[in-house]
Amino acid sequence: MITETATTGASLAGAPVRRGPQPALRGRPLGARRQRRLLAWVFVAPLLVVNLLVVTGPGLASVYYSFTDWNGLGTPHFVGLSNYGEMLGSDAVGSALVHNVLWTLFFLVVPMTMGLVGAFLLSRLRRRQTFFRVLYFVPYVLATVVSAAVWRQLLDPDGGVGAALSTLGLPFLEGLGEVNFLGNPSLALGSVAFVNTWQWWGFLLVIFLASMQSVDPALYEAVRLDGAGPVREFWHITLPMIRPTLVFLGLMTIIWSFLVFDYVYVLTQGGPAGSTDVLSTVLYREAFQNQRHGYASAIAMLLSVISALTVLGYLALRRRLRWDV
């Protein structure tokens, strides 16, 4: 099909004027322009319609509902800022926010480091790069519910990795057999983050790798002539050169960390005793279990404001430091 197009195009380009009669050709631009404008709206209509119906419309409705006592069914009554007042004074929202912040810090450090180090080592291989890249990326294409099924077994206090390690006979590992990673309030949040990391870090690695592959090899040659080892190459060449990608993924990590829902909901539902509750699970519970749609909309506003502020902060930082990202 492509070759057919190519040959038609070539023969046409050779003799464009010979065909259509002159007056028709002169008359066409205006008609064609109008036709193109009409077609443009027809072509963009599907995107516009589904977006207004699903994203923009309900999104704006959320802004309104956040000022009401709506329960999802009856008529919403305007209640001013009382949802926001309640939200700011709520212990559940406060501790969820703390969990989101901890989650963000964890994801800015652990998966980022794994992705960076893995990508750097991989970028120095000349063979087997694709092989490793595919292996590391496999968890990312799996569904949350699949990786939850995997890790609930591995973290099981009776039959999981902890139990297996405790039978090795090493004294410092013996206690692991009784650890209930997902059921212990002080460990649950870290365990959920750990499971999410398993699925997530390969995505970071693949993007870092693509970014590192576009770095000019001559830069590495230059520092090698100065006698630099891999560690200095990483700090002085790789990190500065991939900074745009690093900053962008850091930004996305922050946004996604405040929106995290799936892993918490599937693995712990926010429990035990609210120890893994994040803003999204609190929102979900208020909306669909307690039928407090107005209050849940206020939490949605908080989430959106956090996302928006993160993006604005990024843009301001970019402008101030004059990054040409």
Added chain:
Amino acid sequence: MSTLDQPTRARRHPQPVTWVILGVLALYAVGPLLVLAGNSLKSAREIDSNPLGFPQAWSWSNFAEAWERAHMGGALLNSAVIATATALGVAVIATTAAYAMTRLELPGGGAWILWLLVSSSLPIQLFLVPLVSWWSTLGLYNQPIGLIIIYWAVYSPFATLLVRAFLVGLPREYEEAARLDGAGELGVFARIVLPMIRPAVLTAALVAGLQSYNEFMLAVTFIQDRDLQPVALSLYSFQQGFTTDWSLVSAAGLIMALPVVVLFLTMQRRFIDGYVSRGIAV
């Protein structure tokens, strides 16, 4: 020169520690999946005594039992319908919209791109709550088509940006030539441009299809009937049961993961390119 060349070349050979770290990371990525595969073949009794090791007696009947008890057949069919409809719909929406933005006289220019960027980064939680009642009113709640329309809306902004980036880099000579030959606008789009942008459209469709197959939050919110559930939900309810049989959960998990892993391994370059552009393009 040769004295300078030698140490350089020597360093380009990865050191053993590189292989060790890469190997440990590979084990970390794939090991848990091997445990899943192993456990799917163990009997319920064996899994208690040997939870992580190699299966002794391979009980293939786990797959039949999991298939039956987790309602995998119907759920996989539902998921296939949802993923296919999502992929096709997103491909159509994104391709036509990107074409309008780059090739047709669409007023607005850069505002469209800003709008796409904003709506692709808006949290789903922002519109989730009102959407449930809108969908109930419209009769789309608890309907596969209702979920599919949501996926179209959620996945099309990114897909549009992806196809748009491809179109921007495409020379216009063939289109101009076809127009001079008297081809109509639809003909130019369908016969000239579409064949050329097929790789980008396919990538966008694959990524959207995969995301809809794996998606959880919207599915669990909008689908209630067990008969309509996609496989993500049936696997979820199967592992929530309070006497969890891990060998059956493993078998069900493997059944859900297998189509995706096979598809990914056969088209890994296209998938990874699609995701890389997701990480960089925006």
